[in-house]
Amino acid sequence: MNLYAEARGGALVVSVREERLDAAIAIRFKDRMREVTSQPSARVVLDLSAVEFLDSSGLGAVVAVMKSLPPERPLELAGLSPNVARVFRLTRMDSVFNIHQSVADALAEGMRNAG
Amino acid sequence: MQADRAGMPAAAGAERELPHGEAKIFHHSFSADPLSVRTALRTALARFLRQLTREESGTLELVLAEVLNNIVEHGYGDSGVGTITLSLVRDHRGLSCSISDDGVELPASCLARVADETLRPEPGALPEGGFGWYLIRDLVEDLGYHRADGRNLLAFRLPLAREGHEMVN
Numbered sequence: 001m002n003l004y005a006e007a008r009g010g011a012l013v014v015s016v017r018e019e020r021l022d023a024a025i026a027i028r029f030k031d032r033m034r035e036v037t038s039q040p041s042a043r044v045v046l047d048l049s050a051v052e053f054l055d056s057s058g059l060g061a062v063v064a065v066m067k068s069l070p071p072e073r074p075l076e077l078a079g080l081s082p083n084v085a086r087v088f089r090l091t092r093m094d095s096v097f098n099i100h101q102s103v104a105d106a107l108a109e110g111m112r113n114a115g
Numbered sequence: 116m117q118a119d120r121a122g123m124p125a126a127a128g129a130e131r132e133l134p135h136g137e138a139k140i141f142h143h144s145f146s147a148d149p150l151s152v153r154t155a156l157r158t159a160l161a162r163f164l165r166q167l168t169r170e171e172s173g174t175l176e177l178v179l180a181e182v183l184n185n186i187v188e189h190g191y192g193d194s195g196v197g198t199i200t201l202s203l204v205r206d207h208r209g210l211s212c213s214i215s216d217d218g219v220e221l222p223a224s225c226l227a228r229v230a231d232e233t234l235r236p237e238p239g240a241l242p243e244g245g246f247g248w249y250l251i252r253d254l255v256e257d258l259g260y261h262r263a264d265g266r267n268l269l270a271f272r273l274p275l276a277r278e279g280h281e282m283v284n
Contacts, residue, residue, distance in 0.1 A: 023184040024149035053173075055180040056246035064243050083173040090253060091246050092238045 001028040005036045009107045012041035021051050021058035021084075029058070033065045044069060045106045049079030054087050063093065074098065078106045139163060139205035147190070147197040147216065152183045155201055166205060168276060175210065175273055178254050181247040182214055182269060190218025190267065209256075213270040221267055226260050 002017035014036055021029060037044055046062070048054075054062075066075040078100040080088065088094040100106035141162045145151045156176055167175065183199060191197035197218055204211045224231065225248045235249050236242035252258060255271040262268070 020153065022149070022153070022180060023187070024153055053176060053180075055177060055184065056244065056250060057184060059246060060243040063241050067241050067243070082169070083177075086170075086173060087177065087250075090250060091236065096238045096241065 001025055001032050003029075003032050003036060005039075007039075007041060008103075009110060010041065011043040011045050011107060011110060012037065012039065013045045013047055013103055013107075015047040015050065015103075017050050019051065020053045021048070021061070022053060022055045023057035026057040026061040030061045030064050030068075033061075034068060037065070037069060042073070043076060043106075043110060044073060045076045045078050045100070045103060047078050047103050048084055049081070049102070051084055052081055054084045056087075056091075059087055059091060059093060066097070076100060076106055078103045139166065141201070141203040143202075144198055144200040147187045147199050147218070149184065149187060152180065152187060152199075155183065155199075156180060159201065159203060163203065163205060163210065166275075167210075171273070171275055174254050178251055178271075178273065179212070179214075181251050185247055186214070186216045186218055186267075190216050190221075193219075208272065209275040210273040211270070212255075212273060213268060215266055215268045217266055220262055221260055221269070226258065 004015045004017055006013055014033065016029070018025060046065070051058075062075070062077070069075055074097075076098045079102050080099060085094070085099075088097070088099070100109065139162065141159050143155055143158060145155045156179055159179065160172055160176055163175070164172065179201070183201070186197075186199055197216060200215045202213045224234075234245070236245045251271075254273070256274055258269075258271040260267070260269050
């Protein structure tokens with residue numbers, strides 16, 4: 001499970017460096033995210049731009065991460081490929097996440113809100 | 116360009132095998148574990164890549180992943196070992212898919228003709244599961260299930276936009 005986390009502009013940006021977020025990796029993803037997000041930050045942005053395939057197990061894991069975070073620090077998503085975005089749309093789970101076009105967009109939005 | 120929906124022979128000279136000639140077939144048996152499922156999906160997708168749009172490939176991969184991982188987790192969940200057989204046939208109506216396994220019987224609720232909408236995961240409740248069969252039923256046609264001699268057979272069709280359509284990537 002390749003996750004890469006860095007603090008950028010007050011946000012913890014976690015990049016999933018895997019082509020697939022599926023049943024084979026869902027549990028490890030949840031465990032690693034729990035570790036990574038234990039470091040304090042105002043926001044948590046999950047960069048999914050490298051992920052080309054997401055199934056319902058992967059989606060469930062993303063939701064579990066969202067639930068593990070306090071309401072004032074919700075999981076934000078960025079860089080969804082068309083296939084990944086479609087799974088969120090089909091399950092209507094796109095309605096409960098703040099989804100950004102890219103990490104850059106997510107950070108720019110944070111700057112605007114801060115200013 | 117005209118699609119030959121009425122079953123007329125495909126344009127001569129073009130590399131169109133449908134409806135006459137050789138239909139594209141994929142048939143593969145593999146161990147019921149998540150990594151073997153990944154390999155089977157990759158192999159199956161590669162087999163039909165040139166005949167599917169990007170969206171159709173995405174749908175095929177998602178539906179098959181849901182069905183196959185369901186067998187790994189629930190069909191063989193207790194024993195943890197088993198074999199899955201996946202067959203895909205490209206015909207003039209789309210992609211005909213069948214999956215068989217020797218795991219436990221599929222609960223009838225998974226296949227009810229009319230999905231119980233009250234059980235559909237509600238986004239606001241932040242559900243972590245229960246999406247699989249709704250995705251499958253939303254995306255496929257002619258979903259059928261048969262169990263005989265301890266063996267499950269699930270079959271469905273994935274509709275495709277144009278027959279004999281070749282993607283130019």
